[in-house]
Amino acid sequence: MSSFKLVCLGNPLLDIQVDVGKDYLEKYELKDNDAILAAEKHLPIYKEILEMKGVKLVAGGAAQNTARGAQYLLPENSVAYFGSVGKDLYAEKLTEANKSVGLTTRYMYQDDFATGKCAALIYKNNRSLVTDLAAANHFKPSHLQKPENWAVVEDANVFYIGGFHLTVSPEAIELLGKHAADKNKIFILNFSAPFIPIAFKDALDKVLKYVDIVVCNETEIASYGESHGIESKDLDEIAKSILSLPKANTKRDRVVVFTQGTGPTHYLTAQSIKTYPVKKLESDKIADTNGAGDAFAAGFTAGLVEGKSIEESIKIGQWLASLSIQEVGPSYPFPKQTY
Numbered sequence: 001m002s003s004f005k006l007v008c009l010g011n012p013l014l015d016i017q018v019d020v021g022k023d024y025l026e027k028y029e030l031k032d033n034d035a036i037l038a039a040e041k042h043l044p045i046y047k048e049i050l051e052m053k054g055v056k057l058v059a060g061g062a063a064q065n066t067a068r069g070a071q072y073l074l075p076e077n078s079v080a081y082f083g084s085v086g087k088d089l090y091a092e093k094l095t096e097a098n099k100s101v102g103l104t105t106r107y108m109y110q111d112d113f114a115t116g117k118c119a120a121l122i123y124k125n126n127r128s129l130v131t132d133l134a135a136a137n138h139f140k141p142s143h144l145q146k147p148e149n150w151a152v153v154e155d156a157n158v159f160y161i162g163g164f165h166l167t168v169s170p171e172a173i174e175l176l177g178k179h180a181a182d183k184n185k186i187f188i189l190n191f192s193a194p195f196i197p198i199a200f201k202d203a204l205d206k207v208l209k210y211v212d213i214v215v216c217n218e219t220e221i222a223s224y225g226e227s228h229g230i231e232s233k234d235l236d237e238i239a240k241s242i243l244s245l246p247k248a249n250t251k252r253d254r255v256v257v258f259t260q261g262t263g264p265t266h267y268l269t270a271q272s273i274k275t276y277p278v279k280k281l282e283s284d285k286i287a288d289t290n291g292a293g294d295a296f297a298a299g300f301t302a303g304l305v306e307g308k309s310i311e312e313s314i315k316i317g318q319w320l321a322s323l324s325i326q327e328v329g330p331s332y333p334f335p336k337q338t339y
């Protein structure tokens, strides 16, 4: 049996992606760059956009995008992805997209719920994501504990968790976090969206002690600062407060890496702050920015899996993000590019 080096956990979603006008976002009171859980009032969106011109179905789910991107760069059978789906066409589409890069899925299948979907509403260079989790909301830690799955967990040496999964099963995240801490394995958490540190503050605070590497963007770290009563608006200061939180695995120091769109990526340790400029793409090369952050995380995580330094891994992350935003949706180019 092959042993996967990287295990990812998240919410598998199919993205229904379409270009919309500002008026459509306003109709549903959506920000032009955000990710939210669908409320009752958002549910008509899915039917409406399926009828719009140019609509596309693409594999999504933030951590699944990262898992696909990491496998895209790594040797065969390096990455296994866990999440929950229905027994339907959407799940088949996701499995197909994962297979195309060689990503192994260990889905938990739900009889009574459909595969989750995300309306990816593209407006200029921004994306507004509205998610109906459906089956993804029913992932259970017991799935990880099945002997054939736990064997995969035990073989891995890096874990990547989508913060979005805090809305589903913080228990599953804790289970993996404890394992990683006990075995001194790398445990990475992406904050995923500004609402996570606010609406899921308690769940986030509970798992942070297991986290070696926080990956997030500028709006997510700012929202962490606001929800955690940090007075400073300086993003480095907020990152420092995350660095100073208690840690289960004392053999590794925590680090924080945050991206800022085309602004420089910051990498903080307790000792230093380093910044890495982003090479700006000409705007006519950008297809859309849906999944840019996931692609950054993918390149970054793949670098770490290969034993590269954080600095080098950040550069791989920036490179993969620039490739992904030249594709439609959270995808990667074929023929395969190498760093």
Ligand code: 26A
Residues within 6 Å of the ligand: 010, 011, 013, 014, 015, 035, 036, 037, 059, 060, 061, 062, 063, 065, 118, 120, 129, 130, 131, 133, 162, 164, 165, 167, 290, 291, 292, 293, 294, 330
């Ligand atoms: C719980 N929520 C809201 C979500 C998501 C999500 N993935 C997991 N859980 N909301 C949006 N996404 C995904 O984010 C990707 C872009 O970063 C979308 O499916 C999209 O592919």
